[in-house]
Amino acid sequence: MGILVFDDMKMLDVSGPAEVFSEAGRFGAEYRLTIVSVSGEPVRTSIGLRVPADAAAESAPPFDTVLVPGGDLLPGTPIDPDLTAAARRLAERAGRIASICTGAFILAAAGLLEEKRATTHWQHTTLLARSYPSLRVEPDAIYVKDGTTYTSAGVTAGIDLALALVEEDHGPDLTRDVARSLVVYMQRAGGQSQFSASLQGPAPRTPVLRLIQDMVQADPAADHSLDRLAERVRVSPRHLTRMFRSELDTTPMKYVELIRFDMAKALLDAGHSATEAATLSGFPSYESLRRTFARHLGVSPTRYRHRFTTTRPAVDATRPALPDVPGNR
Structure with a gap:
């Protein structure tokens, strides 16, 4: 080599x-x-x-x-x-x-x-x-x-x-x-995002938004509906939505989902089942988690977790299979 x-x-x-x-x-x-x-x-x-x-x-x-x-x-x-x-x-x-x-x-x-x-x-x-x-x-x-x-x-x-x-x-x-x-992962799946979805943009600068981030990360399974978040930080739901749009170009609910998504990935990395990861990270059901994974990574939570048993990424059915390289290197 x-x-x-x-x-x-x-x-x-x-x-x-x-x-x-x-x-x-x-x-x-x-x-x-x-x-x-x-x-x-x-x-x-x-x-x-x-x-x-x-x-x-x-x-x-x-x-x-x-x-x-x-x-x-x-x-x-x-x-x-x-x-x-x-x-x-x-x-x-x-x-x-x-x-x-x-x-x-x-x-x-x-x-x-x-x-x-x-x-x-x-x-x-x-x-x-x-x-x-x-x-x-x-x-x-x-x-x-x-x-x-x-x-x-x-x-x-x-x-x-x-x-x-x-x-x-x-x-x-x-x-x-x-x-x-x-002491490393077997491998992060080849098609997996290079970085955490909730970290793709800058961290919130506004104290209110940072407080919301901290609250969701501290207890992801809690009620983090728009009305409940607005009540906790003492602003109106409309104003809170404007703050998220202005600073992070997203909605409060999408941001909450991204934080839960990152937590679910971490739980799967730690060996939890997909169902456990959905519950502990605050998703209402496995199906909800599955849809989120499909949207962000193009794979199911179960397939994502499979990375601990193989380094090979999931085959994309829309692409022709590529030949393996034979022999010992």
Whole structure:
């Protein structure tokens, strides 16, 4: 396995996936990591640490898998042609290639994402789509697989992608052992939102709205109807609705639902059943929770919870199945 490194790359984009593959070795998997730089010289990471290289891209051997990390300077700035050439050379002889976070900009600049589905950090998905119109950017995915090309979202999503690659190679049982050993989720489903739905916008600034947020989070199953919320904060229902529209561009009831939705996800993550998650997070029924999950994530609560037994995202019936990558990496 080759990891293409370069100056100012994100350290966690390299160390996170590398730890997954290294840990997999403790459970019987065989991954040999090779650090590759353009020239074979050491590079300096975003936190100032120097990383030595094992080989130069020009002389590196073929790899079953090539990983390309991201860096803060990649979006919106010209990418070194030598770096894109190195990525292209490594990809041409690789069984599969994967980018972490903004590493997708390197793959795109190298022409490796033409007509492919891809993702990157949510802050840069719009720029990626605008800069490379032939890409089909999926802005709300943890990782995307298109044939033998993989792209992932921001930073820690590289760990999710690494676990998914390990499962392709060695199955869910070994991968579950790796995830437990590293104390991480088996994997956040590939099509899952990159961030909490109720955190997609800024936190409320108005004291009244912050108070409502605190009240709902403290007791999600309580009566949080519009009239009851307005009564608690001593404003009229109409005025409260205007406040939500003005500051958060939503309604009080939709905001309450988002908070309950986040809590239900956390409960499912902790091992609760879908029915328990619905009750404890304040949804009136499982069916209500199911509709909310379908609207926000496109999967049922049960399918979402299934992520603890497999790293594979649910198959989207509207898309053709993509071939698995055979063999051991």
